[in-house]
Amino acid sequence: MARYGMALDYKNCINCKACESACKEQNGILLGADYHRIWVGVREIEGIFPNLSIGSSSFEPSQCQQCDNAPCQEVCPTNATYYDGNGVVRVNPDQCILCTYCMQACPYDARYVDDRTTTVDKCNFCSDTRLIQGETTTACQATCPTKVRIFGDLDDPDSEISKVLRDREYRKLKEHLGTRPKLFYLT
């Protein structure tokens, strides 16, 4: 069993949205802007012309933070949301009652209603589409042209993600909420 996480060298992101497309293609996510497991957030240039702060502009690829202490899992009344053996937060659509309490509880807006199953869906690191077939990458990682994403086992000291987290500084999103996210934004 592993403990999967993802490091994002987000300053390399060029907002090409190939990751969003790959995710939809790989996981059969419905078309339409509201149906997405992953996305690229855009922080726009600040200031008024000509005094523009070009450094303020950045792209922040994001998705479910695969929290070790996930608020969405805690609030689920039927345990439809669960941690799998690899520490990935997943949803069992057969148990989901669509109360959408998890969507209220998630601090990252990582969940949405999937009209394929009429239940709540989220990123599961391609567990049921790629990892189960022996692949070691997620669709978004495999497609990224600028190698923003590094996916791997946090418990394996020789994995690429473990090495990069030893060498580089990083931050996590909304860490003060006690969610213990497993997405690391390399700075």
Added chain:
Amino acid sequence: MNVSKILPYKKQTLKSFFTFEFTALNILMFWLTIGLVTTMLWGIGAYLVQGHHAYGVTRQHAWGLLIAMYVFFVVSSTGLCIMSSLGHVFNIKSFQIIGKRAIIGAIITILTGFAVIAFEIGHPVRMVIYNVLTPGLTSAIWWMGTLYGMYLFFIILEFLFLNNDNHKYSKIFGLAGLVVGLAAHSNLGAVFGFLVARPIANGVFFPLYFILSAMVTGSYLLFLIYGWRYKMDFPPEVEKFMVTLAQVLGLLLAILMFFEIWRALTAIYGDMPERGDIARHMITSKRFLIGEVLLGMLIPFAIIVVSKGRAIKAMVYASITGMVGIFWMRYDLVDDTQLAPMLPLKIREYLPAPGLTEYTPTSVEWMISIGAIGLAFVMYYAADKFFDLDHKTTI
């Protein structure tokens, strides 16, 4: 098995069931009820065809008017249960006359609440199954739902024994209903209060506030129920009860206003992100100022203070504004909790970054929510026909 032995009821023919005195008010109420129920059925029809797409809810604002209306009805139920327990559990004499009518009101409002939530929860049948098979014990929704189920069971038994004049058991189940009802209702507050991601809702306020506002709601409903029952021509013992009720309500409203003032001040102070800005938006909105404050609190409070609680007829009318105010309290509770977007960055080209999330209920949501009031009217009419809800004048 003879049902009438367990639950004495008045036998009705179809004709007698639909017969009522032809006064202008009754006829108005008849058409209002028909209109509301039809509206609800129409809304349900649209929901069954389109599912959640018939609602204005979005990814960022996933709870809408139906959740607010569910809260509205279950708050009413808990409120009626608490207020009725003052009489037959805590033996406050002037409240002893309301037992049956208040408890049937509590049963009706919670059933209406369940009817509304059934069209918001995507899979209500699955909910019943997995609530038992795989209970999420850390979930406030699980506790709220389960405890409300128990609460309904207890208050039905309480009504049964009240109807049989078995005051020993009605008191036992009344107490059980009260305790479980308080637990369920504070858990409903915790559904919002436990949201660590949403600073405007997170904290101890909602579980406490829900109990307090339930008592206020229960009082307004008792004014309306008794105002309707006696058509403003109150017998002395009812008048005495209503004056006491008005005085209790005055105190409750004063505490509620005290709660609200400190909530607002604490939320604004320090201007914490996602709390200070939301609170400022909240307390300057018309919904809050006109709906919650003026209609929900100030008008009834002013009447009670000026008349020292004796203007009970005016209070019956003020309870209508009070209930409108309570509705907006529930709406704001749900809406304000979700106002701050969890993802503040823009994710689509050519669109601005989200400021506050936006939500407007669709006509289908209004139809189901407001129409559900008609469902409560129908159940109350039927209960009034089948059961003797009046107190015994000897009490």
